[in-house]
């Protein structure tokens with residue numbers, strides 16, 4: 001296959017991915033020669049101890065950070081071959097991302113935060129509002145539409161971030177500890193939503209988690225260990 005294109009229908013793949021941090025007194029090799037491929041509709045969990053490099057990996061796969069070695073293909077496009085602007089457009093179109101620390105816009109309401117990716121993609125405002133509201137209701141926040149992030153609990157902020165990641169109906173959603181602040185019942189609702197979207201819309205999910213209950217319900221579980229992913 002050509003270097004700049006993926007030959008198959010994978011929504012995400014990476015080859016020989018490596019990351020080391022060279023600032024500071026010593027070089028830290030976090031990831032080395034890592035391979036991963038996700039097909040449409042696949043749900044994959046990544047587990048691993050604190051500091052093993054899970055967030056680093058997600059940031060590389062999502063194009064938020066640059067690898068030291070290797071390449072990432074997202075929706076068929078090689079990230080390193082794209083300029084800053086093209087990469088941003090691709091991410092807005094093809095990827096939903098839930099950060100470990102939610103990154104909501106503080107001055108906007110829950111509803112406005114969820115509308116944002118749609119408005120960036122030029123969806124008309126009434127349609128954006130309708131879709132954002134439906135998703136917020138789906139994650140149990142129909143009564144918190146006009147609250148700003150500071151007026152929401154940790155778990156509520158997390159659910160706003162999840163709704164925001166889903167609103168553009170991307171082919172792939174990456175979530176970093178999405179259920180960390182959620183009670184069992186609410187976490188279960190998020191799991192059901194993922195299952196539903198993966199079978200109904202072929203949305204793929206890549207989830208970093210310490211929640212073994214969540215990991216167990218995915219199609220595959222991979223452990224990040226010594227810079228590599230191993231199947232468990």
Ligand SMILES: Nc1ncnc2c1ncn2[C@@H]1O[C@H](COP(=O)(O)OP(=O)(O)OP(=O)(O)O)[C@@H](O)[C@H]1O
Pocket residue numbers: 021023028030048049050051052053054055056057100
């Ligand atoms: N900018 C940086 N400079 C130097 N080292 C870094 C930097 N960012 C992360 N690291 C190191 O890389 C390692 C992996 O960090 P990362 O945040 O990916 O871990 P994690 O698996 O997500 O952990 P957690 O489960 O606690 O969220 C850590 O040891 C961390 O100290």
Ligand SMILES: [Mg+2]
Pocket residue numbers: 054055056100176
């Ligand atoms: Mg992390």
